[in-house]
Amino acid sequence: MNKTITAASLALAFGTALTLAATPVAAQDKMADKEKCYGVAMKGKNDCKAGAGTSCAGTSKIDYQGNAWSMVPKGTCEKTASPTSPTGHGQLKEFKEKKA
Amino acid sequence: MSAAFARALLQPDAPCPAGLKTWNGSDPAKRFAVYRNNVVVSLVDALADSFPVVQALVGEEFFRALAAEFARANPPRSPVLAWYGDGFADFVENFPPAAGLPYLADVARLEWLRVEAWHAADAKPLPLAEMAARLADEAALPALRLALHPSLRLLRSAHPVVSLWAAHQAEDVSAALGATDFADAEAALVVRDGLDVDILRIEPGAAEFVESLLRGAALGEAAQTAAPFDLPATLGLLLRSGTIIEATPSGRIS
Numbered sequence: 001m002n003k004t005i006t007a008a009s010l011a012l013a014f015g016t017a018l019t020l021a022a023t024p025v026a027a028q029d030k031m032a033d034k035e036k037c038y039g040v041a042m043k044g045k046n047d048c049k050a051g052a053g054t055s056c057a058g059t060s061k062i063d064y065q066g067n068a069w070s071m072v073p074k075g076t077c078e079k080t081a082s083p084t085s086p087t088g089h090g091q092l093k094e095f096k097e098k099k100a
Numbered sequence: 101m102s103a104a105f106a107r108a109l110l111q112p113d114a115p116c117p118a119g120l121k122t123w124n125g126s127d128p129a130k131r132f133a134v135y136r137n138n139v140v141v142s143l144v145d146a147l148a149d150s151f152p153v154v155q156a157l158v159g160e161e162f163f164r165a166l167a168a169e170f171a172r173a174n175p176p177r178s179p180v181l182a183w184y185g186d187g188f189a190d191f192v193e194n195f196p197p198a199a200g201l202p203y204l205a206d207v208a209r210l211e212w213l214r215v216e217a218w219h220a221a222d223a224k225p226l227p228l229a230e231m232a233a234r235l236a237d238e239a240a241l242p243a244l245r246l247a248l249h250p251s252l253r254l255l256r257s258a259h260p261v262v263s264l265w266a267a268h269q270a271e272d273v274s275a276a277l278g279a280t281d282f283a284d285a286e287a288a289l290v291v292r293d294g295l296d297v298d299i300l301r302i303e304p305g306a307a308e309f310v311e312s313l314l315r316g317a318a319l320g321e322a323a324q325t326a327a328p329f330d331l332p333a334t335l336g337l338l339l340r341s342g343t344i345i346e347a348t349p350s351g352r353i354s
Contacts, residue, residue: 005323005331010241013332018232020336071166071197075159076273077204 109136110172143171143184150185151211153268154192157204166195182219185212203259203282210261210299213253213290217297220251225342234347242320243350246313249343251292254307254314260284262301293341300337305329310338318350 108114116129144167148155155163170191176184189212192198193205226234235241255261260280265288267276287307289300302310305327312322323331338344 005242005320007238007241007320010319010323010331011235011238013335014231014235014241016332017335017339018228018235020332021339022228071162073158073162073198073201075155075157075162076268076277077157077201 106175108132109139110175112136112172140168140171142181143176144168146181146184147171147188150182150215151188151208153211153265154204154208156268156273157201157207157264158198162197166192166198169195182215185215188212203257203261203264206255206257206259206261207264209257210255210265210288210290213255213288214297214299217251217253217290217292220249220292223249223251223345225249225339226344226346228339231339231344231347240349242318244319245316245348245350246319246338246344247346247348248310248313248338249291249345251290251297252310252314252343253290254310255288255290256285256304256307257287258285260286262286262288262299265299266301289337289341291341291343298341300341302334302337303327303329306334306337309334 105117108117116132120128120132122128122131144164147167147170148160148163151163151167158166167188170188174187174191178184189205189208192208198204234244260282263280263284263286264277267273267280270276285304287302287304289298289302289307289310291298291300305325306329308325308327309322309329309331312325313319
């Protein structure tokens with residue numbers, strides 16, 4: 001437990017918070033800006049992806065028939081090699097060998 | 101008949117349901133196979149839309165195979181395709197081929213919270229001037245209760261979920277991933293600010309604080325967390341993201 005929060009310390013915290021909140025974005029610290037830009041708007045989702053007047057996107061597509069249980073991830077996770085990582089490149093390789 | 105038809109749609113090896121006819125005399129089994137493929141492809145596409153970072157992490161081929169396994173085991177329960185994917189994170193967690201990526205399920209959880217936040221109800225943030233007015237009575241502050249935006253979601257992870265997610269929004273994904281320390285545990289605050297869903301990394305103690313507020317705890321009580329955190333910065337973050345929609349004295353939460 002932290003020390004008990006007093007009314008005075010809450011008032012002080014809010015005072016600082018209001019100042020922070022009222023500060024224009026450009027003047028805020030870099031970290032806050034960086035975090036803010038992570039929020040990328042998600043596009044709306046249509047039930048039929050190809051849009052009105054066309055058939056659904058699925059109709060022209062043949063999906064992968066591979067057996068998922070014998071597959072190995074091949075995406076950006078493979079680029080995350082890190083000596084301290086429990087999940088970096090090394091482990092992926094090990095996983096492959098186990099499957100083979 | 102319809103139950104057997106639906107079952108056959110989700111089993112790639114099931115025989116074509118009996119009694120199907122085609123208008124032009126072509127082989128019903130072939131036509132059915134096309135439809136069966138489309139059903140799964142449309143569900144896999146929906147998952148790819150909702151979980152783009154999971155897909156980027158494991159690659160398209162692996163993702164589509166994983167998503168197809170999920171789709172066959174968990175067909176939609178709602179006609180709203182945007183809601184398809186609830187439970188995907190748990191499925192990922194128990195998917196043996198992804199066992200080498202322990203963070204993958206939490207990345208999926210974060211992406212799902214983003215979908216939830218995107219579709220959550222609107223609420224007007226409390227204007228800063230009004231907030232300031234509510235703070236006039238200093239002695240009443242510990243008993244003040246904050247109502248938070250309906251889109252607000254929290255995720256506490258043992259993995260650097262926010263960094264992983266953010267790395268995939270960066271121009272140079274590889275560089276951003278290279279800078280990620282996989283030993284980091286991170287907490288995420290997800291909230292829709294206007295038409296944008298923000299994903300913010302917050303301290304574990306701050307996540308605890310916000311969780312208490314969500315449970316309806318008063319400020320003074322919520323601020324006493326097990327893990328220390330920066331209270332002014334956290335309140336500033338909540339105010340700036342429009343997360344605080346009402347502040348009321350104890351007992352009168354609106």
